[in-house]
Amino acid sequence: MESPGTAPGSDPLITGAFIAIVRANPNTPNIKRRGGADKGNPAAVFQVHPETEDDMADHDETWSEWQDLVNMTPAALKKWLDTDESKSVGAGEGESVGHQSGRHILRIKDKKKADLTEDDWSHMAKVVGYIKRHTAQGGPKSDKEHSAWRYSLMNWGHDPLK
Numbered sequence: 001m002e003s004p005g006t007a008p009g010s011d012p013l014i015t016g017a018f019i020a021i022v023r024a025n026p027n028t029p030n031i032k033r034r035g036g037a038d039k040g041n042p043a044a045v046f047q048v049h050p051e052t053e054d055d056m057a058d059h060d061e062t063w064s065e066w067q068d069l070v071n072m073t074p075a076a077l078k079k080w081l082d083t084d085e086s087k088s089v090g091a092g093e094g095e096s097v098g099h100q101s102g103r104h105i106l107r108i109k110d111k112k113k114a115d116l117t118e119d120d121w122s123h124m125a126k127v128v129g130y131i132k133r134h135t136a137q138g139g140p141k142s143d144k145e146h147s148a149w150r151y152s153l154m155n156w157g158h159d160p161l162k
Contacts, residue, residue, distance in 0.1 A: 070157040098155035
C-alpha cells in the first residue's frame with residue numbers, strides 16, 4: 001500500500017529535478033513585459049532584467065567600456081567580416097571564435113540597450129575583456145596595419161589603429 005498522496009505504483013520519493021521560480025528581491029520587479037503585449041495576451045514576450053543593483057552596476061560598467069572599446073561601426077565590421085583577412089585569423093575549427101564573436105557583436109549593435117539579453121551582456125563583457133587583454137599586448141613592432149594581432153582585434157569589433 002502506498003503512502004497517502006502517492007500515486008498508485010509510483011515511488012514515494014521525488015527522484016527527478018524540479019524548480020521553484022522566485023524573485024531574488026521581492027521589492028524589485030525584474031521581469032518586464034515587452035513587445036506590445038498586453039496582460040490578456042498569453043503569447044506575451046517577457047525579458048528578465050538584472051535583479052540587483054550590483055547586476056545593474058555591472059551592466060552599466062560593461063555598457064560604458066563596450067561603447068569605448070568596440071570602435072567599429074556595424075557597416076565597417078560587417079564589411080570586415082566578409083574579407084579573407086578576417087577569416088585568416090583566430091582559433092577554432094571552421095569559423096573562428098573571433099569571427100563568430102563579430103557576428104554576435106553585429107546582432108548586439110542592432111538592438112536597443114533595453115532589449116539586450118543576459119547572453120548579450122555576457123558576450124559584451126567577454127568582448128571587453130578580450131579587447132583589453134589584446135590591446136595591452138601592444139601588437140607587433142612593425143606593420144601593425146597588416147598584422148594578425150590587428151585582424152583578430154577587428155573580428156572582435158576593435159580597430160587598434162583608430
